[in-house]
Amino acid sequence: MLYRECGNFKDNYAKDMAIFPIPLDRWGLGIMLVFAFLVIPFTASDYWLSSIMIPFYCFSLAALGLNFLTGYAGQVSLGHAAFMAVGAYSSLILYGRYGIPLVPSILGGGIVSAIVGSIFGIPSLRIKGFYLAVSTLAAQFIIEWVLTHWKWVSGGVFGTIDVPNLYIFGALLDTPLKKYYLVLCIVALMITFGKNLVRGQLGRNWMAIRDMDVAAEIIGVSLFRYKLIAFAVSSFYAGVAGALITITYYGAANIEEFNLFLSFHLLGMIIIGGMGTILGSFLGAGFMVLLPIFINQSMLTFMERVPSNLRANSEAIVFGGLIVFFLIVEPYGMARLWHTIKEKMRLWPFPY
């Protein structure tokens, strides 16, 4: 048992406040990074890279964005798929129509999405819970409508923009491997940034608002400021995720991909994975991406006669069932289950 805090004393607060204060967490992260950067790219097939790993990273990023807003700051959003769409469309417009380089275009998409997200976040200053959920639902519909009906956006064909050839620093981004690396680099940087945000003053203020908003404001947290920042950061992450998944996986910005179901799915991901944790966003997204594959495979192997429409539905049934399970049994999701195991090991062998 190496994973423990006993006998691992910190002699100053700087060390206690390091991003991962426990050595094994740091190693664990190191191993994961090596795995993601060096092992997966050279062992996984093109299919795995482009159809599983890339969507997994992108959905993790989007789920993380929603987690900032919902898990940390305690505000609901049913419009996050639409914020992803805003990022997707605007990054393609920046890249394809205005010839802005790829990475700035992707980030630009995120910024446009952040602006749109903060505008739709304004009602959160007045309303909470169910009513806020309904008003973000309106965001989903309004954005969908605008993106399909505003001719300027698609510049011709309604509602879709094809992804042109992608160049980064003059090199053509053509193979799944190159796209994988693009996505991985951006996602890794944004996770580090996000992890720092939530463990610092911003994250604490978000959680304070989530846990007790009136007290938070009296203590000195500006609800106006921090709620709007939550909406902005959250939609920035969603927007970048939408841009990335569109250019590296879907191949065209298409509003169909970003419908209300995806908004619900994102919410499901953070419920299953874990509200208010970074890890939870990944567990939830991984789960969502792998579940259909797993169900399909097992049905193919074990129940060859299952009709395909039942297979499709079984996915929704399992997913829905799990959401209910986690909401009732473990509201903090898979990340908390993992955390509980860690806490047990952390103080081992002296659990008091």
Next chain:
Amino acid sequence: MSQKTEPILQMEAIEISFGGLKALDKVSLQVYPGEIMAIIGPNGAGKTTLLNVINGVYTPDNGRIFFDGKERPLKIKPHHVAAMGISRTFQNLALFKGMDTWSNIMVGRTKKMHAGFFSQGIYWGMSQKEEIEHREAVEGIIDFLEIENIRKQPAGMLPYGLQKRVELGRALASEPKLLLLDEPMAGMNLEEKEDIARFILDANEEIGYTIALIEHDMGVVMDICDRIVVLDFGNKIAEGTPDEIKSNPKVIKAYLGEAEGGGE
């Protein structure tokens, strides 16, 4: 203790009503620098309402409020009041339940932290320096309140008495010019009350904080407070030193009247 100098907080003829009920009726009071002032009165007298007016949670219908020598608007955002140097604990538990003890207290310092968004995101330069600096200040408060052993426990899991104590820590963390405590000892056993009373006295005598507190336990109030203001049905019925209040017929009547009515 209470030097009759300029008051740090001055409220003049504050009026507020909810529907038909006058919760505060032309209440005027002053808090002087360096004193511990108590606000007492039967249930529903308007004590918490008074604090909410000070914090900007409620906007009074009439009156004037001066803080630190300047008049402040009646309608004001609570976090602006915090920035002016007023801090507060709550009658009902109001910790951030999902956060651990030290993070709760750290939120109390939010108005003192200025690192920008990007600095926080890369945790480099100003933000790192600031986090460590403020963490050290928070550890000082943790030592002061003798809660070292729970610094990393989720606040929501702590027993009631400790939650109240952490809340006091969160209010102290902002190093306020005026500290408002709404029934800091309610629901505690004798030993816990003595601890809190000692912390309040130490905060006042050693660190020099100005404190206004609401408390029902007369024993404690008489022991630790320099001056007492008595509210009843939204009216200020008396003001004075503990000895003056003890023998004030109006106060005795207000409390006896309540006892007959079956109250506290």
